[in-house]
Amino acid sequence: MEPQVIYKKTSITSITARWWFIALIPLIFFFSPPFVQKNGLSLLNFQNWFKTIGDISSNNFTSYFAKYSPIMNLTALIVIILVFVLKNKFTRVFSIYAAFMMAFYGVTQNTSYTDINGIGIITSSYIFIPILSGIWIWEAFTKNNNFDLPPKVNIWTITAFCFALFAFWNPINPKNSMPDFNPVYFMTNGSNSMFCTMTPMILAILFFFYPNINTAALRVTGLCGATIGFTQLVIHLCIFVKTNWWVGVLHIPVFILSLAAVILSFRADKGSLK
Numbered sequence: 001m002e003p004q005v006i007y008k009k010t011s012i013t014s015i016t017a018r019w020w021f022i023a024l025i026p027l028i029f030f031f032s033p034p035f036v037q038k039n040g041l042s043l044l045n046f047q048n049w050f051k052t053i054g055d056i057s058s059n060n061f062t063s064y065f066a067k068y069s070p071i072m073n074l075t076a077l078i079v080i081i082l083v084f085v086l087k088n089k090f091t092r093v094f095s096i097y098a099a100f101m102m103a104f105y106g107v108t109q110n111t112s113y114t115d116i117n118g119i120g121i122i123t124s125s126y127i128f129i130p131i132l133s134g135i136w137i138w139e140a141f142t143k144n145n146n147f148d149l150p151p152k153v154n155i156w157t158i159t160a161f162c163f164a165l166f167a168f169w170n171p172i173n174p175k176n177s178m179p180d181f182n183p184v185y186f187m188t189n190g191s192n193s194m195f196c197t198m199t200p201m202i203l204a205i206l207f208f209f210y211p212n213i214n215t216a217a218l219r220v221t222g223l224c225g226a227t228i229g230f231t232q233l234v235i236h237l238c239i240f241v242k243t244n245w246w247v248g249v250l251h252i253p254v255f256i257l258s259l260a261a262v263i264l265s266f267r268a269d270k271g272s273l274k
């Protein structure tokens with residue numbers, strides 16, 4: 001029985017390291033047409049694709065959960081603390097939590113309903129859901145993340161955690177999208193209801209225990225985060241920089257930490273072969 005389990009773990013990790021899998025993530029993200037219930041889109045009209053994706057993002061379901069921000073953010077903070085307190089006793093719960101939240105982000109941030117389009121779906125994110133949530137569900141069963149070891153506290157892990165904490169804080173004024181460093185936003189700014197503000201924290205936690213972690217989960221989360229983060233940086237720091245520059249700044253952590261996660265995942269794989 002044991003060799004079979006090892007084979008499964010090795011095969012999944014190996015698949016996520018293949019060049020075609022790495023290329024597949026951005027290809028899905030950039031070339032999957034959105035779905036709208038009304039006013040069907042031409043598959044060849046890329047300009048209309050991006051406009052529709054923008055409309056869906058602007059009217060997504062995230063706002064419906066704004067009133068629950070204190071509860072959701074408090075839950076996230078408790079999860080973070082329990083990783084370091086309960087260690088491996090909490091490994092499976094942490095993975096299930098990550099899997100659930102990735103599915104939650106995929107649905108709520110990429111689904112909308114408007115009178116013009118009816119139900120709108122950013123299909124690329126719906127394709128990501130089984131991949132991203134699935135890798136964390138797999139980790140919940142394999143428990144490759146070893147939180148029993150002492151966390152590595154150094155300049156790199158502390159810096160990563162500070163980046164993640166900044167993203168989680170999400171210090172932005174919702175009325176004008178400008179900087180607002182109100183500490184209350186740690187609990188009220190909906191950080192735990194958005195992929196780009198919570199994913200850096202999940203990665204930062206894994207960095208503390210690197211390389212004794214599930215490298216496939218690290219890699220897949222990083223690939224998705226880097227792809228989405230890069231897109232947000234282009235949109236807010238290049239296209240709409242005059243009005244959205246601070247939104248772009250807030251997406252720097254998810255891009256940098258996700259890119260670091262991908263690089264570190266390959267370094268860990270090489271180390272395990274020595």
